[in-house]
Amino acid sequence: MMKNIFKISLIVSFIMLIVSCESILDEDPPSSISLSSFYQTESDAIAGLYGAYSLVYNVSAGTAINYGELNADNLAISPIVSDAFSWDEFTYNSDVTGGLWSSCFSGINRSNEVILYTERIDINDGTKADIIAEAKALRAFYYFQLVRAMGGVPLYEEPTVGFDNIYAPRASEDEIYNVITRDLSNAVTELEETSSAGRINAYIASALLARVYLYRGDFQNALTYAQKVIDSGVYDLFDDYAAIFKPENDNGIEHIWQLQYLSGETNNTVPGNFGPRGIAGDYKNSFWANTVVGGGVAPSAEFVAESPQSYRKSATVADHYEHIDGVTGTITMEQVYGGAFPYYICKYDDREAELQSGENFTIIRYADILLMAAEALNEIEPSNNQKYTWINMIRERARNGVETDLPNLSGLSQDDFRTAVLEERRFELAFEGQRAWDLKRRGLFLETMRAQGKTVEDYMLLFPVPDAQIKLNPNLEQNTGWE
Missing domain, CATH: 1.25.40.390 (Serine Threonine Protein Phosphatase 5, Tetratricopeptide repeat)
Known part of the structure; x- marks a missing residue:
């Protein structure tokens, strides 16, 4: 598009x-x-x-x-x-x-x-x-x-x-x-219900409204507007979780609203900032990409340890990669960084960009809407099993055919489902800009960060x-x- x-x-x-x-x-x-x-x-x-x-x-x-x-x-x-x-x-x-x-x-x-x-x-x-x-x-x-x-x-x-x-x-x-x-x-x-890539249409507005109402704890309206997007039939999940973040799939079936990038003209710095940075601050010599790699951020040790074993995890964080020359072979993070940088975020994997990444940044996608709807329905009508249909669609894709990974959920108490959907959001939407807001709206931000040993005062809920x-x-x- x-x-x-x-x-x-x-x-x-x-x-x-x-x-x-x-x-x-x-x-x-x-x-x-x-x-x-x-x-x-x-x-x-x-x-x-x-x-x-x-x-x-x-x-x-x-x-x-x-x-x-x-x-x-x-x-x-x-x-x-x-x-x-x-x-x-x-x-x-x-x-x-x-x-x-x-x-x-x-x-x-x-x-x-x-x-x-x-x-x-x-x-x-x-x-x-x-x-x-x-x-x-x-x-x-x-x-x-x-x-x-x-x-x-x-x-x-x-x-x-x-x-x-x-x-x-x-x-x-x-x-x-x-x-x-x-x-x-x-x-x-x-x-209108459709628009050119990057411009807001009626369904994008509905998706944004669902996000706003969920943040406010207005679960009825959050469900109403999430349902508008679901019932539209316009969106669906990619079969392959990793496909969501490949530049060739920009503006795809799952992407409700994306920020449009074009390598060499409007460059997305996120993939490079998530990639493995070169040794001793050498931005260029990481062997991971054809371009400069900022490598300023990494998955937390807690995220790596707590993320359930699944295909989705392997498509999100990695401890090795293939040398960009296509000849040298596998480079392990331990081999290059000696344990200082054990994992990197491989989710935004635009390695072959010659200048900077032209991969779009997704502001909101269909998986987010399904999880919003599941969460809201659990608050309004906890006995309604439709919430399991929505969350299990996400889990089924994440396990990618390995039945022992992320089995379907059923029979949970309302409170246990609250925990389950928040955790599903954590790993499904990891590094997409939603985690802190999810913790804040559920009243869990302070205790979560303090459990990590961070010094966080109550007033820091606001910037x-x-x-x-x-x-x-x-x-x-x-x-x-x-x-």
Whole structure:
């Protein structure tokens, strides 16, 4: 499928047009160029929409891994670069969230511009409604990244104009979530069921709504919207778990929404960062790939030990690989790293990329929806055996024909099923940016991290608001504990 909606030339030209004079204030006030003059045609509105989409890159992929995995129990900093980051030890300060804040509010403001100015264009009403609904869905996506990370944040439903309305105080979490669910619900109703690769459609909006409602503990609505995706018949599981993450299968049957990458143009750094880094910090000499391998993160010892034996595990982490030259043969991690780096994450295995990886990053996929539905149904109607059908579909694929691995579940108590589905999510969705959020929404984050020996204070359930923003906006207050 085409990946043209994120072509860098279009995005850069549009961003240069409307934000070349962007202020240091991260609520993204417009430049002196009149946006109302720019928005004259349907093509202008689409260009504006692409500008709003461009910030999805900044808050997904590597950023999603940092916020959703690196501060949880699945992922750790590679022992080879143990002094490089502070995410896994919770020693970061308020500067850490500056990029997320800036990117999300830029995306929100550009979405608001599309919503406001597209309404004034003389185009077909249906087309206009679709563009506006898509922009609202993007606004909801950006707000969801902010609110679950930092709690209540300033709420903007119109573009910032000059410096008159950029000092909003923090809205409550409920107010932010009301806007998120309202905007995504509008997208479910208004948008078409299919879209070009990377763009939001009605089923993507439904999947996002299911994720939002699950995070909020609204299991009835989570089930309702997950069921919409399941009943659509549009999506299914790949037969082979490893196939999900191969570049040649991008935008496949299981991928509900993917961030579009193209090697040499828009490069995905996640595969290289998960690959085995070269000895003594040599980025290039790992024998694993044709390109630079950052190798900054590794599976935690707990993840490797606790992951059930299965085909899925072998497609997720490995202690050896084949030399990229195709001649030398097997290279073991023990052989190269002497025990300092016993496993690497082989899930994102784009080894043959000559520049950087063009493998898409999956924001949400069908297996996630099945597990959401199973979890929600267990909370609403625990005696309904449909929940087993959904979770066992995941387990059947994971065992790949080996009947002794991951047998089908049945006859569990409601509480035991809660544990089972959370564990299934841990290993099925490993390193996809969901683990920390799953632990937080189930109230298990603090005890899980403390069991790993991490020093985690209660207030660290939320990330800090960037100090720079508090200095710029006198109406902002810092999250408790981060003062």
